[in-house]
Amino acid sequence: MLEFNxxxxxxxxxxxxRDFYESALGFEVVDEYPGAYARLRIPGGQTxxxxxxxxxxxxxxxxxxxxxxxxxVRELEAFCASLAAQGVKIDEGPALMSWGWKHAxxxxxxxxxxxxxxxxxxxxxxxxxxxxxxxxS
Numbered sequence: 001m002l003e004f005n006x007x008x009x010x011x012x013x014x015x016x017x018r019d020f021y022e023s024a025l026g027f028e029v030v031d032e033y034p035g036a037y038a039r040l041r042i043p044g045g046q047t048x049x050x051x052x053x054x055x056x057x058x059x060x061x062x063x064x065x066x067x068x069x070x071x072x073v074r075e076l077e078a079f080c081a082s083l084a085a086q087g088v089k090i091d092e093g094p095a096l097m098s099w100g101w102k103h104a105x106x107x108x109x110x111x112x113x114x115x116x117x118x119x120x121x122x123x124x125x126x127x128x129x130x131x132x133x134x135x136x137s
Contacts (some may be wrong), residue, residue, distance in 0.1 A: 006048040007069065009112060013036060017051045024088050025071070035060045042071070062111030069114050072089065076118045080104045085094055094118075099127045 011017035018038050027040035030048065039050045049069070055113060066096040073079045083106070084090055092105040094116075101119040108114060119125045 004047070006050050007067075008050045009067065009069075009108070009110075010054050010058075010109045011051050012054055012060070013109065014053050020088075020109050021049065021051070024083055024086055030124075051068055060110065062107070062113070067112050069112065071114060071116050072117060072123070073116050076102055076104060076116060079116065082093055 009017070009020075014035060016028065018032075018040070021040050022029060026043040027039055027049070028043065030041050031037075031039040036053050037050065039048050041048050080090050080094055088106060090104055090106050092103075094102050094104045096102050100122050101117050103115050103117040104114070106114050
């Protein structure tokens with residue numbers, strides 16, 4: 001049986017990335033190799049992410065490297081307001097998209113795009129395009 005374990009997110013500054021995911025988003029550190037790696041569990045769940053420091057000389061262009069994390073949040077507007085109150089920049093506030101999910105977009109300290117969204121019961125239903133805005137890439 002195949003099961004998703006975690007997503008690896010590369011970072012130029014582990015302490016800064018860990019602080020963002022832990023303090024702003026509420027993730028809990030479950031494993032850490034100081035200065036190189038940290039694994040964090042999503043609040044109230046079993047899914048984890050791993051933060052890994054870039055290798056010496058490695059470059060990262062988050063505009064084209066292809067990572068976007070999707071994190072589902074029931075109280076999306078309140079969560080985004082809480083992030084903004086902490087000084088986190090929300091690139092695009094909560095809006096209903098044409099496929100029926102409400103999304104907000106922001107970037108982590110390394111520039112990786114995050115989509116905070118609420119799909120509710122539509123999460124496992126077939127997508128149908130309707131009214132609303134289309135997601136930015």
